[in-house]
Amino acid sequence: MIRFLGSRLLRAAITIVMVVTFAFVVLRLSGDPAQIIMGADAPPEAVEAFRAAWGLDQPVWVQYFNYFGAILQGDLGRSMRDGRDAIVLVAERIPATLALTLPALAIKIGLGIPAGITAALHRNSFIDRAVMMLAVAGFTIPSFVLGLLLVLVFAVQLGWLPSGGQDSWRHAILPIITLGVGGAAVLARFTRSAMLEVLGQPYIRTASAKGVPWRSVVWGHALPNAAIPTVTIVGFMVGSLIAGAVVVESVFSWPGVGRLLVVAVGNRDLAVVQCILLLVAMTMVTSNLIVDLLYGVLDPRLRNQPRRAAGTA
């Protein structure tokens, strides 16, 4: 188990290093950071001074290690627009985003998983077809289209709910529904195929053939096994809690991390973009780590055995 944990931590660390390297490489490839940050019409002396101050006159690999060191110390640069620390700017927005993504996650899980299980248990029935049709529809309607349709119906035509902004809880209803429905569709499709795969396994047929009640076959054998692949996709959803609402926040003018990201990209505010990129990567890697550990709990086979058994001749 310790070895299992160790290898997972190693992989997580490698991924983080790759994200940081990616940000560094992209930052350097995109042009002279001094010029970008100081502006094209900055006096040459000022640019030189900036270079010296930030160590941009040193060899690339020294810059890389400095960059790495700064990030480890939590120094993610300042926003180009108002000069505040990028990390503070981003942190301020996180609660607003979570106010949308957490309830939406509850909808995804509460709606998607039961729908997928029901569809799988009634395979090829009317319920199954209806659920799958809705799921495909939910997955193929882009969130900005769904969001705008909801606005058109509930805000413009019926006037029941506000169309945008963040003044009261009523403002959050439409964005939460928009986020939740699409995710629920993905989860329903996934859960259904995971369940169908498990239900086709010999041990399920054996269990029901030897007279175990169908109810306990489903609850005792099928569900725990189908949970394993489903956990992966839920983990991905948890990992994107912080920045999974980029489009929806824009549709509803919701002042969260996603809106900040879009504005920052538009303004080429690199420090903020890079800060969000790293934050998302950390969240994602952490949730992947948790998923891997959950795998160990759910599937005892993965706990002690090596995942990749090295082959011989």
Added chain:
Amino acid sequence: MSDIPMQDVTVVQAPPRAPRLRVPPMVLFGLGWLALMLLTAVLADVVSPYAYTALDLRNRLSPPVFMGGTWLHPLGTDELGRDVLARLIYSIRMSLLIAFGATIIGALIGTTLGFLAAHFRGFVEQVVLALVDFSASLPFLILALAVLAFFGNSLTLFICLLGLHAWERYARIARGLAVSAGSQGYASAVRQLGATPWRIYGRHVLPNIASTLIVSMTLAFPEIILLESGLSFLGLGVQPPATSLGSMVGYGREYLTRAPWILLAPALTIVLTTFSVSLIGDWLRDQLDPTLR
């Protein structure tokens, strides 16, 4: 790609394949819609009633026919009096171009890296696998936004960027299947005949895994349309004066209350297209390759 193995064959009987297929009506609908979209994209210059940038300032925000408009502009006009139908037709061309380009780029990159990993093993393979882990662990939208922030935007860059979406799936598939073909079986048999790696991978391995790759491409295609339209909707994808389905929705959004038709036509087109391709992809997967999840 799929007809490579067929070129010099006097076919007596096709290789193993499911018996005569019954195509479900929904899939037929999807195929029909997709054909219509392809025709529209190819014949855009012929079928479009106006140039997509032509202004008709006397008929600004005129509604479509079924909402009391005239046949002059069957789907209405936008705030500058540009014909919505014409813009829709050119948007379809743009969005399909991007989606096809990006899908093919992704499949090429992924398959090539997968084959390289399978061929060289060792260090190359570890690097490819680390890259796969990396790109599977970040939401692609965020990555794409970051790249757009750093590099600015151009159509070529945009297509290449979207091409990176899902490359890791092709890489995984290509590597896995090439390794299993190479360790034992036809690929190693051909290798010991003295064949070059080009021949082994191009003539033998690729045709054998083509059906799996094509199914993956069909499943990735709607995702790319959604990504493209999402980014264009945010104003970070296709830039004016060029137009795509997503950017039409994005610009039409400001006229949501006064002229919802500007936005509804492209929105409906996106939904129907992704829906059609998803149905076709699911169906193809069930027919050709039940091993894919």
Added chain:
Amino acid sequence: MTALLKAEGLVRRYAMRRGLLGRSVEVRAVAGVSLTVERGRTLGLVGESGCGKSTTGRLVLGLEAPDAGTVAFQGQPMSAPGTVAWRSLRARMQMVFQDPLGALDRRLPIGVQVREPFDIHGIGTAADRPARAIEALRAVGLRPDQAARYPHELSGGQRQRAVLARALATEPELLVCDEPISALDVSIQAQVMNLLVDQQERLGLGILFISHDLRAVRQVSHRVAVMYLGTIVEEGEPDAVLHEPAHPYAQALVSAIPHPGRRGGRIVLQGDPPNPADRPGGCAFHPRCPIATALCAQEAPLLKPRAVDGRLVACHVAHGDALPGAGEVRRAA
């Protein structure tokens, strides 16, 4: 005249890792094998599965490079796998596989596949290659119309004939057959073996025939080598080795052939089946050997001619260096 193929002191190690962070264990699949294949002759290589015979086959063909030792083909050292020289050498040495269905590309008709060696090595013109392919098929007893068939449309024996046709298309001098008949029905095995012998006479092939089937080996071989855990333990004329084996492992192998008229029981080997990852010291066979002595646990015997009749054998007891022991020798303190 130099031998067609001469391999000396071949060693092939694999690293087997236990777990992601586990220590890697070295496995010596082939631990010092020397062999010679002459033109127009067949060397049979027998042993149980996992003893390294297939790896030996791949090494002598140069499909993988040995960690130690040399392979010389017609006196020339083998070039590194994947190089241009190595690829063009493939026209002169070929392999026949155990599983013909796996060795054929199921998406191409066999005519196209038999034609491939001509395309690869630029033999003949593009126009006459189909005719050459038909000729190659005819030589192994397949009909010209079967060229358009896909592998799954043929029977197992026909598939192995197709594989053989492809291997012989370039008229190679050396053929390595790795368990070529073990996937076939018994009734077809004899046909394929006769075909092999016929082709050997026609082309003057040198053959390395790898099998665990002693009777098949005896039928086609001019010499036989017995392999155990990566080394050859006995080598000689097939009748001599298979009638009167000198090495205790060979004796056990031979006694396992069902034989109606034979007196005396089978020799049942004691102990665990051999594990290349945990190779015993001394003679690799000593933990299972019924006549092992203390010397066997300490010193590995060399493969050398026996004083009586010059047969090559690697056993202290057979050479008279030690008196037969009672087996079950634990590693001496």
